[in-house]
Amino acid sequence: MIKKIKEWAKNLKRQIFVLYFACKDKRVPLAAKIFTACVVAYAFSPIDLIPDFIPILGYLDDIIIVPLGIMIALKMIPKDVISDCEVKAEEMMKIGKPKNWIVGSIIVLLWVVIVIWAFMKIYELYI
Template sequence: MKNKKVISHLKSYAKKLKQNLFVLYLSYKDPRTPWYAKAVAICVVAYAFSPIDLIPDFIPILGYLDDLVIVPLGILLALKLIPSIVIKEKLKAADELKKYGKPKNWLVGILFILIWFLFVLWICKTVFNVYKKFL
């Protein structure tokens, strides 16, 4: 019985997070949203809807940390910065948008691939330099 309550609560929480992401996406386009709120909102939405995570999910613990902590905190911050009247108006529009699925942000995905590629190159260079010193 308690497990069903927890699962139900988690599903409700996930549904609300997804709803808020769509609200942020729509609020970003609203001219009444201040520029700084737009900047935070678009970063959160782009990261959440990106097909690639900054920290891949196959990395134990850390892989899901971004999805469980960073995204909800980003949503909370962005919602605090956006005028409440804009949020209220966008809630209904977000329901309609959700029916068509989430928007894809391939630009952010490419950026994350580039970051990981540069990170791997840096690791390879560092390992090569250390290996060279031992020769």
């Protein structure tokens, strides 16, 4: 059973890399690029909708949201692009996930803005 889970996780990681490369491909429609970029950013982001320290619920986003997003994104991308990106993803699996500090900073900034906005809305409700 553990071997199957590890294999599932490895396949999930490979699919994220496929989507990462698909985001950069000019043959992918704009709507698919935007959705795919969101899925990849969420998968690479250290911040989750439900924090992992919350028992059971914390891992639901990793088990449900990310695979569901991957499945939808893969359906939006042309098959020939996916084939090309799978080759690149296999190479990337050997190296590791890319580090892009600018994009990482933008993601953190986005989460900070969302949290501040949420606190402001909650504050308005209680005043």
